[in-house]
């Protein structure tokens with residue numbers, strides 16, 4: 155792998171059978187790619203603590219963390235990332251976009267219609283398999 159390595163917690167937030175996806179802004183790295191909200195784990199912070207902090211910062215959102223999914227490491231051309239995904243539920247309220255360009259609530263089976271950050275594809279496929287959606291589309 156080349157470049158820096160990031161440890162990133164991200165949230166698969168479920169509500170009424172839909173899942174929240176957020177779109178990175180044109181000014182961010184991986185511009186306009188879709189991702190699960192979250193961010194870099196700070197020194198001395200657990201992945202869960204990071205996730206709760208990032209969701210408030212990015213979306214003014216409070217969630218309950220239900221369970222972790224397997225972590226995945228991906229090498230982009232100039233950096234690598236390990237994603238620590240957690241399936242979450244909403245506590246209440248509506249997400250407010252502070253950093254992202256857009257958000258979407260999608261049925262799990264439609265998640266792969268979006269243009270995702272590459273590191274997320276194994277995470278989504280693992281999640282879909284858990285949901286019983288075995289024929290994951292790209």
Ligand SMILES: Nc1nc2c([nH]c(=O)n2[C@@H]2O[C@H](COP(=O)(O)OP(=O)(O)OP(=O)(O)O)[C@@H](O)[C@H]2O)c(=O)[nH]1
Nearest residue numbers: 162164182183184189190191192193194235271273274
């Ligand atoms: N939050 C989040 N980040 C992801 C996902 N997939 C993925 O590759 N990443 C990458 O992991 C990093 C997350 O850090 P961040 O959200 O704090 O990054 P950022 O763009 O705000 O900060 P930056 O200015 O350092 O790039 C980004 O480089 C992002 O491209 C994902 O599903 N969620």
